[in-house]
Structures are given as structure tokens and as C-alpha cells.
Amino acid sequence: MLRFQFIGTVKLGIKSLLLHKLRSVLTMLGIIFGVCSVIAMLAIGEGASYEAQERIKKLGSNNIIINSIKPAEESGQTASTRGFQIDYGLTYRDGARLQAIPGALRVLPMRIIRENVRFSRNEVPCQVIGTLPFYPAVVGMDVVRGRFLCEMDELHENNVCVVTAGLAQRLFPYQDPLQHAVKIAEFYYRVVGIVRETGTAEQRPQTGQMEGEPLDNNVYIPLSTSRVRFGEVLMKRAAGSFSAEKVELHRITVQMEGMSAVETADPQIKQVLNRFHDRNDYETVVPLELLRQAEATKRSFNMVLGSIAAISLLVGGIGIMNIMLASVTERTREIGIRRALGAKKRDIITQFLVETVVLSIGGGLIGVTVGVVIPFLITAFTGRITIVTAYSIALAFGISGAVGIVFGLYPARAAADLDPIEALRHE
Amino acid sequence: MTASALQPNAMIQTVGLEKTYVLGAENIVRALRGVDLAVTQGSYVAIMGPSGSGKSTMLNLLGCLDRPSGGSYFLGAEDVSQMDDDALSEVRGRRIGFIFQSYNLIAQLTVLENIQVPLVYQGVDLRDYEERCQELARLVGLDDRLDHRPNQLSGGQQQRVAVARSLVNDPLIILADEPTGNLDSKTGREVLDLIDRLNRGGKTIVLVTHDDHVAERAHRVIHMKDGRIDREVVNRPVPETPEATFHHE
Numbered sequence: 001m002l003r004f005q006f007i008g009t010v011k012l013g014i015k016s017l018l019l020h021k022l023r024s025v026l027t028m029l030g031i032i033f034g035v036c037s038v039i040a041m042l043a044i045g046e047g048a049s050y051e052a053q054e055r056i057k058k059l060g061s062n063n064i065i066i067n068s069i070k071p072a073e074e075s076g077q078t079a080s081t082r083g084f085q086i087d088y089g090l091t092y093r094d095g096a097r098l099q100a101i102p103g104a105l106r107v108l109p110m111r112i113i114r115e116n117v118r119f120s121r122n123e124v125p126c127q128v129i130g131t132l133p134f135y136p137a138v139v140g141m142d143v144v145r146g147r148f149l150c151e152m153d154e155l156h157e158n159n160v161c162v163v164t165a166g167l168a169q170r171l172f173p174y175q176d177p178l179q180h181a182v183k184i185a186e187f188y189y190r191v192v193g194i195v196r197e198t199g200t201a202e203q204r205p206q207t208g209q210m211e212g213e214p215l216d217n218n219v220y221i222p223l224s225t226s227r228v229r230f231g232e233v234l235m236k237r238a239a240g241s242f243s244a245e246k247v248e249l250h251r252i253t254v255q256m257e258g259m260s261a262v263e264t265a266d267p268q269i270k271q272v273l274n275r276f277h278d279r280n281d282y283e284t285v286v287p288l289e290l291l292r293q294a295e296a297t298k299r300s301f302n303m304v305l306g307s308i309a310a311i312s313l314l315v316g317g318i319g320i321m322n323i324m325l326a327s328v329t330e331r332t333r334e335i336g337i338r339r340a341l342g343a344k345k346r347d348i349i350t351q352f353l354v355e356t357v358v359l360s361i362g363g364g365l366i367g368v369t370v371g372v373v374i375p376f377l378i379t380a381f382t383g384r385i386t387i388v389t390a391y392s393i394a395l396a397f398g399i400s401g402a403v404g405i406v407f408g409l410y411p412a413r414a415a416a417d418l419d420p421i422e423a424l425r426h427e
Numbered sequence: 428m429t430a431s432a433l434q435p436n437a438m439i440q441t442v443g444l445e446k447t448y449v450l451g452a453e454n455i456v457r458a459l460r461g462v463d464l465a466v467t468q469g470s471y472v473a474i475m476g477p478s479g480s481g482k483s484t485m486l487n488l489l490g491c492l493d494r495p496s497g498g499s500y501f502l503g504a505e506d507v508s509q510m511d512d513d514a515l516s517e518v519r520g521r522r523i524g525f526i527f528q529s530y531n532l533i534a535q536l537t538v539l540e541n542i543q544v545p546l547v548y549q550g551v552d553l554r555d556y557e558e559r560c561q562e563l564a565r566l567v568g569l570d571d572r573l574d575h576r577p578n579q580l581s582g583g584q585q586q587r588v589a590v591a592r593s594l595v596n597d598p599l600i601i602l603a604d605e606p607t608g609n610l611d612s613k614t615g616r617e618v619l620d621l622i623d624r625l626n627r628g629g630k631t632i633v634l635v636t637h638d639d640h641v642a643e644r645a646h647r648v649i650h651m652k653d654g655r656i657d658r659e660v661v662n663r664p665v666p667e668t669p670e671a672t673f674h675h676e
């Protein structure tokens with residue numbers, strides 16, 4: 001019995017909304033914009049923080065990265081002074097000292113030199129990274145074919161190299177890289193393996209501080225080979241002048257036992273290094289900390305989004321309430337008639353509440369649809385990652401429904417509390 | 428007054444019914460000042476009287492649209508003056524049919540839907556009542572206008588829709604406040620003929636009018652003045668019905 005009455009009331013509500021289509025749609029706009037902005041903005045935010053986190057994770061959350069940097073005061077001098085040699089950065093002995101840091105699992109030294117790598121007619125600017133065989137264990141990496149550098153290569157200063165998959169494709173479009181050697185500066189290096197850094201296969205190299213090495217176009221050679229072939233003093237030519245830098249190691253990555261060790265180790269590393277570095281010629285990057293910062297940023301970003309969404313949904317709700325109040329006044333006579341013909345107060349409440357809930361849920365549905373399509377379009381046109389989470393849809397939808405009930409209740413009560421006779425007399 | 432003092436076969440009985448409107452500290456309108464009225468089942472009662480004498484107020488109380496300020500009102504055996512809002516709605520929906528001077532149809536609904544409105548609040552499946560609604564529409568001569576809207580109908584046709592609507596829940600009493608007040612005499616007569624037919628079918632009817640010709644059709648005419656019953660004229664006796672007492676289920 002109640003079922004028919006309820007269905008009847010719902011039909012009635014929908015019918016009266018359809019009667020004023022334009023008005024209903026305009027009333028829904030507030031909710032539509034509110035809901036779709038919540039979903040779209042959360043999707044963009046979620047995507048951005050996902051990108052950032054992936055980038056950071058690639059650096060290894062258990063790692064602390066120490067980069068050599070050219071001291072600030074001297075960088076001005078080199079430009080004006082011909083043939084001036086600067087001597088800065090991390091040393092082999094720094095690497096040995098860092099082994100003693102409690103909780104340090106591995107200390108991975110790296111020399112990173114920019115050189116063109118050639119095979120027959122192909123020439124690609126690369127990072128030539130001189131490093132040790134346990135590099136893949138510290139920085140996530142898959143060996144796609146062949147092998148990585150080994151202890152023998154290191155010991156004998158072998159002229160061998162491992163290339164990234166992207167570079168292999170560029171240098172050897174038709175040949176098998178493992179059958180050939182590439183030329184870097186004056187020397188030939190036999191290709192012994194192809195690697196891909198995990199989880200980042202398709203990403204393009206980007207410039208940025210927290211970026212490690214560009215993800216593509218890397219050539220790995222034994223550290224000893226790098227020292228022997230390139231020497232410790234690197235020449236740089238720029239616009240007619242040249243400068244020389246003596247850098248032993250460009251980077252040391254310290255892999256810690258766990259995340260808790262990372263937090264305590266950072267100040268200890270600085271303490272150890274500062275004893276031997278009186279100039280500011282190194283920097284430490286702690287991916288874990290960056291990750292935390294990214295998460296904190298995301299949290300405050302979400303908070304801002306939340307308030308924007310709350311405000312727009314509030315405005316939408318007030319819009320609904322306004323229209324419903326007007327509608328109650330406009331339909332006072334109808335309410336009186338219905339009351340005279342047997343409608344109880346709660347029937348009138350239901351009738352008006354159904355209208356507001358249909359308005360807000362309808363607006364919510366349209367908003368969800370638009371809100372899901374927008375991030376999709378953004379991804380299609382800008383290539384940015386966007387992530388529409390189920391929880392953002394549930395949240396937006398839930399709030400819009402709640403808005404309908406909260407802001408619909410007052411007009412509905414006002415309608416039900418009308419005196420039947422007064423309502424009947426209303427013109 | 429106790430229930431034992433009630434007339435046994437009264438469908439409607441009011442005892443010392445009062446209605447007072449308090450508009451301000453000094454401004455109190457006593458619209459009804461103790462009305463004792465008994466209406467037996469199947470009777471046709473007309474209420475007459477000068478403007479402001481309390482006829483509409485009386486009818487609103489009889490229709491459970493309003494609550495008396497004093498006295499009691501028994502509908503059948505039930506004391507309606509003690510009922511809460513929901514119970515009053517229930518009584519209006521099930522036992523009473525209204526016909527208003529200004530028709531009071533819902534403009535957005537079709538003729539059929541207007542006739543169905545009282546059913547909606549009885550929680551029945553409207554599909555089970557389609558036949559009954561069409562029958563009623565045929566009774567009032569509008570079975571070919573079921574999907575018209577009120578503004579596509581003449582005043583007389585609208586009032587006939589209202590008559591059909593008042594019958595859809597098969598009420599015990601039909602209350603009509605100047606049902607022909609807005610109609611010309613010919614269409615007015617058609618509506619009144621319809622009401623006569625309902626009365627002959629056993630419905631109890633209370634009708635407010637200013638028109639002596641209208642009042643002539645009733646069994647009894649109650650004349651009101653200043654919120655009281657002034658005098659009463661009996662035109663004809665109420666025909667005996669086999670079941671004269673009202674049984675409350």
C-alpha cells in the first residue's frame with residue numbers, strides 16, 4: 001500500500017520537474033558544476049601527485065642521493081678565466097667514508113659524463129655513467145637482454161657498456177646491439193646488455209632537480225673504465241673559451257637498510273662530508289622526504305579542493321532551496337487542495353523532498369558524467385596523467401544527495417505546515 | 428454532552444460547536460457561537476444565511492479542514508474534534524468529498540489525474556481504479572475529455588470534474604460550498620441535478636448556498652445568523668433507507 005503511494009509521489013515529483021524543464025536544469029547547474037569540479041579537480045590532483053610520487057619512487061625510497069655541485073662563487077670566475085681548472089665535488093674517499101654510516105647497505109659511486117655515443121652513422125647525445133656492478137640493485141632496473149656490468153669488467157677496466165632500451169633502438173634500428181660496439185669519444189665499447197629502468201619505460205627525460213639521470217639515452221660503463229678513458233679532469237668548451245673541472249665522482253647513492261634508517265642517516269651523512277668539504281660543493285636529495293612533502297602538498301591541495309567543492313555545492317544547495325521556496329509559494333493552492341483531499345503532512349513533505357532530491361541527484365549524475373569526461377579529455381589533449389578515483393565519485397555524489405535533502409527539508413516542511421484552509425484560499 | 432446523548436442514526440452531529448478567530452488582543456471574531464446540528468444518513472441539507480454568518484466556517488469544520496475552538500463534532504461515532512492532523516487527513520481522504528465554489532482543480536493535471544488525486548493518498552494501485560474513474564467521468568459526462576487540462580474546460584465542466592473527484596473514494600458525505608456560485612443558472616442546474624442524483628444514490632449532502640432555488644432541492648434548510656442556527660425549514664422528509672445507522676468499521 002505504501003509502495004504505490006511512494007511510487008505515486010516520486011512520479012509526481014518528477015512530473016512537476018519536467019513541467020518546468022528550463023527551471024529544473026538551471027537549478028541543477030549549481031550541483032552539476034559542484035560535482036563535476038570536485039571529480040575533475042581531484043582527478044587532476046591525484047594524477048599530478050601520482051606522477052610526482054612515481055618520479056620520486058624511481059629514485060628509491062630507501063636511498064639518499066648525494067650530487068656534486070659546482071660551488072657558487074667559482075662558477076662566475078670560470079667564465080672569465082681561460083684555462084682555469086676547478087677542483088670540486090665528491091671523491092672516492094667520500095664513498096669509503098660513507099660506508100661507515102650506520103644502516104648503510106651499499107654505497108654506489110657514479111661518474112656521469114655527457115658525451116655523444118655513435119654507431120655507424122647514428123649519433124645520440126647521452127649520459128655516460130661509470131658505475132659499479134651492483135647499480136641495478138640500488139636503482140630499480142630490469143636487464144632486458146644480455147647482462148649488466150660485472151666485477152671482471154671493473155677489475156680489468158674493460159671497454160664494455162650496457163645501454164638503455166630506448167638508446168639501443170635509436171642507435172641500432174636494424175642491427176642486434178649485442179653483436180656490435182658503440183663509439184664514445186675516442187674509444188669503442190662492446191655492448192653487453194640492454195636495460196630498462198623499472199616502471200618508467202615510456203617516460204620522456206625531463207629537466208628537473210629531483211630528476212636523477214634522464215631515463216633514456218644512458219650508457220653504463222665500468223667505473224674504472226670511466227676513470228681511465230675520460231680521466232679525472234674533464235674539459236668543457238663553451239663559446240670559444242674552455243674550462244676544466246676535476247670531479248672524481250658526480251654522484252654517490254647511499255642505499256639504506258630501511259625507511260627509518262633514511263631519516264637518521266641524512267644528518268649523519270652531512271656531518272661526515274662536511275668535515276672534508278669546506279665549500280658547499282655537494283647536495284643531498286632524500287627521495288623519502290620528497291615523497292612526504294609531495295604527500296603533504298597533496299593533502300593541502302585536497303583541502304583547498306574540498307573547500308572549493310563545498311562552497312560550490314553550498315551555493316548549489318541554496319539555489320535549490322530558493323527555487324523550492326518559490327515553488328511552495330507558487331503551489332500553495334495545490335498544497336491546500338491535496339491536503340483537503342486526504343494528503344498528510346508527510347505526503348506533502350515527501351512530494352517536495354522528492355523534487356529536491358531528484359534535482360540534486362540528477363545534477364549529481366550529470367556532474368559525475370561531465371566530471372569523468374573532463375579528466376579523460378585533459379589526458380587525451382595534454383598527456384597529463386589524471387586519475388578518477390571511485391571515492392571522489394562517491395564523495396561528490398553523496399554530498400549532492402545530502403545537499404538535496406538538507407536544503408529541500410526546509411521548503412518541504414514549510415509546505416506541509418501550511419494551514420489547509422489558508423492554503424485553499426490562497427490566490 | 429456524552430456519547431449516549433447522541434442521536435442514534437446521525438451521520439454528522441455537532442454539539443455546541445464554536446470557532447473563534449483571535450486576530451489580536453482586542454480583536455476576536457466569534458465565527459461560530461455554539462452550533463448544534465445533526466444530519467442523518469442519506470439526507471440533503473442546505474445551509475443558508477447572510478454573508479459572514481459562519482456558513483463556510485461551519486462547512487470547514489464539518490469537512491475536518493479546521494478544528495473547532497469549542498464543542499464537539501461526531502462523524503459517525505468518532506469524536507473528530509480530538510483527532511490529530513494525520514487522522515483528520517485520513518478522515519478527509521476516506522469519508523468526505525469536497526466540492527468548492529472555485530472548483531479547486533490542480534491546473535497541471537489532466538481531468539483523469541485530477542479525479543485520481545484522492546486515490547493517490549489512499550495508497551492504492553491506480554491501475555486497479557481506472558475503470559471506476561472512467562465510470563465517474565461518464566457519470567458527469569466528461570468521459571471524452573479525460574486527458575484535457577482544467578484550463579481547456581468550461582466552468583461547468585470543471586465543477587463536474589470536481590464532483591467526480593469528490594466521489595472517487597466513495598465518501599459518506601459530500602460537502603459543497605456554493606458549488607454553483609461561479610456558474611450560470613443552466614450549468615448550475617446541471618451540477619445540482621448531478622448532486623440530486625448522488626443523494627438519491629444514498630450520499631449524505633451538506634450544501635451552502637445563497638440561492639433559494641438551490642435550497643429548494645434539499646430535505647432541510649438551515650438558516651444561520653451571527654454564528655448560530657437561526658431557524659430550520661423542512662422541505663421534505665428524508666426517505667427511509669434500509670440501513671439508517673452509520674456503522675464504523
Ligand SMILES: Nc1ncnc2c1ncn2[C@@H]1O[C@H](COP(=O)(O)OP(=O)(O)OP(=O)(O)O)[C@@H](O)[C@H]1O
Binds near residue numbers: 448450476478485
Ligand atoms: N481565517 C479567518 N480569520 C479571521 N476571521 C475569519 C476567518 N475566516 C472567517 N472569519 C470570519 O468569520 C466570520 C464567518 O465567516 P464565513 O466565511 O464562515 O462566512 P460565510 O457565511 O461563509 O460568508 P459568505 O456567505 O460571504 O461566504 C466572518 O466574520 C469572517 O470575517
Ligand SMILES: [Mg+2]
Binds near residue numbers: 484
Ligand atoms: Mg462562505
